Amino acid sequence: MSSDSKSIVRTRFAPSPSGHLHVGGARTALFCWAYARQHGGKFILRIEDTDQKRSSDAASVGFLRDLKWLGIEWDEGPEFVDRDGSRCGGGAYGPYFQSQRLDLYTKYLQQLVREGKAYYAFDTAAELDAQRKAAREAGRNYRYDRTAATSLSAEQVQRRRDAGEPAVIRFRLPDEPIVIRDEILGEATIPAEQLDDFVICKADGFPTYHFAVVVDDELMQVTHVIRAQEHFMNTARHLRLQEALGFRRPVYAHLPLIFNPDGSKMSKRDKDKALRAAVRSMGVPPVERAGGEVASISADTFAAWLKDKDRQLEFDEANALSEALGVPLPEINVDDFRRSGYLPEVLINYLALLGWNPGGDVEKFDKAFLVERFSFDRVMKGPAKFDRAKLLAFNHDAIQALSTEEFVRLFRAHCAEFHPEFIEHLTPEHFDLLAAANHKRSKTLDDQVRSSRFFIDGDESITYDAADKNLRKVMCAGEPTGRAHLEALLPILQGVSDWSVATLEQAISAYVQQHAGGNLGKVAQPLRIAISGTTISPAIYETLTILGCDATLRRMRRCIEAFACV
Template identity: 35%
Template sequence: MTDTVRVRYAPSPTGYPHVGNIRTALFNWLFARHHSGKFIVRIEDTDQARYVPGAVEAILDGLCWLGMDWDEGPERDGVYGPYFQSQRLEKYRAAAEKLIESGHAYRCYCSLERLEDVRAAQTAAKQPTGYDRKCRDRCDISPAGVTPVVRFKVPLTGTTTFYDVIRGEVTFDNSLLDDFVLLKSDGFPTYHLANIVDDHEMKISHVMRAEEWLSSTPKHIQLYKAMGYEPPVYAHLPMILGPDRSKLSKRHGAVSIIEYKDQGYLPETMVNFLSLLGWSLDATTEIMNVKTVIDNFSLERISKTAAIFNIEKLDWMNGSYIRALPLDEFTDRAQPFLEAGVPEAAAYDREYLKGVLALIQERVKKLGELRDQPELTRFFFYENLEYHAVDLVGKGFTTISTRQALESSLERLLTLDSFTIDAMENSLRALAEELRLKPGQLFGCLRVAVTGQTVSPPLFQTMAVLGRERTTKRLKSAIAKTYELPE
């Protein structure tokens, strides 16, 4: 065992990386960075039947997006790639042969049909299901045409005990374990064999993984002992549940980490939020940057109890991070989403975009809202607004009074010395009083005329961004629309 902290993230490319999987990667990365150790990425792609095209790319994209860099691996063009177990098959086969030679493993020739029959009989008899060890002590003679698997000889009596940093001492009864498969008939290893061989060779000091692997740990401890290896330190991370304390699912917001990226969550939000799923700095702190998390991260502060994934909290946190961004940085991040929702925005210069986005920054919780809710901004970029003339006539207005209010407003705006927010507001509030209108009545009419909508960012800030020429042009168009209405 090395004195240096060396941890690994070992996903299987049988699907896109979900929040629980990425939380595991994050805790390993934070632990490595806290101790100035090594973070290794290893793709466990030995289950070829369940391989999902694009999954590896999604896994690596997710890590890169969140800033989780890895420290070593096969080098290509000066860049470290992850390890792939499918490129290390000879190591696992050699380990399986060594276990057979030492009497800790054996070849099993049972067909799939026989194993299914055994399981069905056990189920019918209400017995625990598992391999009946038929081949455990037989002579190693291969029946014609049968490619065996390799199974581990689990001790038939006694117990296996190990220490888990989070859960303390854990003991399993060996009689409850069956002789599990190490090497499949296609020559590929199972997870149990491959991760032991790799963790030993890569000098992994700590294994942090999901709680679901706790029941597999006695198998791994026995394998370490049989192979003469020293086991790593284990830490099984708490489950992640939905707010209703049921298993986390898509209805709770548990989707691929790439979907969170596409929805417009910020990577720093996701790192902050995921770090709090089972770990805490103290009883109150929720918003913290990654340096703070790294500086304070420890296994001792990881909880035994399940973590709760709350999408509403994630949205609140993301909104907080968005509001804290400097306008230039917010513009850089928001512009691709804005242009995806309102392609016309691409024709405008950066200063104009900054003016628009400054009005939106306080309102959005996800950058994806700029793409998915184009009504938030499109009126800033369309030359001609489309709305019904009747929308101009608010409560307490007639067609004639609406036209008069718009004409008076136009006159005031054209004669202003400066087209500033304060100047516009002071002038138009005075006008509302002169017309014996409530300010909200007049401003509602103006909002429809200027934006084509009944809801928009603050009116005078919007008009300031649009500028005098465009604002007055839209007022003239609105006045013309009133002539389409009955008097």
């Protein structure tokens, strides 16, 4: 620990293992990263996997990909190689998985026990639960009573441990109020009675979060702890532990929480909540509708899930059900937003703005700006609600600011990953034309995908609802009717030799001039219905070009038949 290393800023993002990065975590990581960059320091990623109930295999750190996608790159931490070959991680202070640092923790744990600053305790979980419950029923605040544990002699402790009796190690908390200094929240004094002798080593030998954090932050020379506000009270514990171990005290900054618009915590469970609400509002149990199985979910699983609020469907199941019901899932994780076609720089911008702002009226900015201007004194103290409408508006602006070439490139990459069928079913030229035609009407990279399905579906799968009032009006009202226009257009389009935007425009606009009073809508709308079954499509010449001559004519004929217009 050289003296010059003390002056360099080192921040860390320390999530527990997960396949997906939550937006709240993403923002924490972003601020940690920005602060380190601003000061020419290091941003460290550490995996807090001291809970053996959570696995730590490769899939469990799938969120690394999300971090990388956002452009938040870590200087030290788990090694990660992106698809483009760029890498992140490594470093001299590893390992960066806490589960691989057990010997380190044990050393400090023993030190505290030796010094009498910590002690073994043999209470069972059931006993503790009972005590908490009793305190609660008596209207008292529960505090762990250390007398039983600390009255044990060293020999007694040793004997019981040798006999294999499970034991935890608890920290003997000094009986003094604790002052927390926080860069965002200011100073707070926590009365000693609010804390008790917390567990620092579990019965399985793993340190608890509190202990591992304190040891690792010291050993990794972390200078600034930037984390969510839910950790604020924990800081008191960490401060005490640092004092007991003779460690340095990092600077603390606690970020406000992010909520749903309704004030509830943004959670993975929100997806299941949305699906359950949709299923209920539809009345008919989809299990029956789909013949006992919904979207590959067995009837039993489905019924159990529907009843139990705490139950969550698997990732694929939820997606399949969402697709089957036509109910969009709320985006919660970073990869949800990626799938929904948000640009990483937009998500970064919006997330940064949720709880921080540069002052004045500036709200659109990039990472470089954030690195330059970020400061703790402009971080909000209270929680913020996540407003998807505003995020969408930001994304819309960013998409519109893209050149068409750039949009086409991004849209192709998006489809390659999430909708490969568009690339498979269209020629490269037609795919590009579709992308370009959709650019101006896109708010995300994904929002035109659903409405573009008719381009790649077979002609027979286009259905015409002759009872639909709006469709009927377009097809059958007026003189000539839309249907009549289609019939008249049939031979004209059949005669178009080189089927392209230019030739179609020429042929159709000539027809419109002569037979529709120059009103393109009179002709374009029936055509849209014919080819898509709806009145919605990209610009009509591009649409027909992409679809091709044969399919266009076939659909027109089918449409003419479908609308009799008595």
